[in-house]
Amino acid sequence: MLSEVIATRYVTPLREGGSLPGIVEADDLGTYVMKFTGAGQGRKTLVAEVVCGRLAQRLGLRVPRLVQMQLDPVIGLGEPDQEVQELLKASGGLNLGMDYLPGSIGFDPLAYQVDPAEAGRVVWFDALINNVDRSxxxxxxxxxxxxxxxxxxxxxxxxxxxxxxAQSAAAKPYNASDHVLAPVGPDIAAAAAALAPLVTRELLEEVVADVPDEWLVDEPGFDSTDALRRAYVDVLLPRAATIHERITMEAEVKVRTGPPGWLADRLDPRPRKMKSDSE
Incomplete structure (x- = not known):
């Protein structure tokens, strides 16, 4: 079960995300990126964050720690941005917090090298959860x-x-041609061999149990939150066993084994012979 904290101060919005997450301080003296139930995407966004984030952690991938975060909208009364005030008013109660990673930088494939093994694990995981947002x-x-x-x-x-x-949608192939790590030449086979056996029914049941009941209630077609949790397990379990067979990449994706030429020239300390005018 996710630990629970109470938001004590709204610091600033993060306008990079469409759901307008914000940096928030909590009563455990931690700082979190908070995602709100009142955002336009609704509570299913938070369900996906918990299921996929906890699953990634259990598979050994690095994801910021997740917490349940209680929000009293009164903390937003001093916020000058009307949009933020309305979001906080609509999100009273239980929301989702993710550890804020101070000093972190956005991934740049030209500046940070990822080996094919790690790239394969990320691409395989994204295929499992059908992540369309890692381009x-x-x-x-x-x-x-x-x-x-x-x-x-x-x-x-x-x-x-x-x-x-859901079952037919989950059976569709995953096109990784646009994935940010596709040019690395991800080792999908090795990732599947290592990770797929770890995705057991027991593991998935533990992961979906971390989703708060109040984000699952009143889902059309389900008479209980337990039935809805089983539906998540019943889709992800068979997908994990075979999704590596349905990961596609277009032929024109080129494997990058080092920085581009212009950057390599700048990084190479060796002096280069200058061409003469006669050459």
């Missing part, structure tokens, strides 16, 4: 203390927006 346009990864961290899993498991078609 070169928006990597949703951070580099912190020299390590790669995965963030923002709200736009995953798109099948949970239409449960009657």
């Amino acid at each position: 070169w346009r928006n990597p949703n990864m951070l580099v912190w203390h020299g390590d790669l961290w995965l963030i923002d899993h709200g736009a995953t498991m798109i099948w949970h927006h239409n449960w009657p078609t």
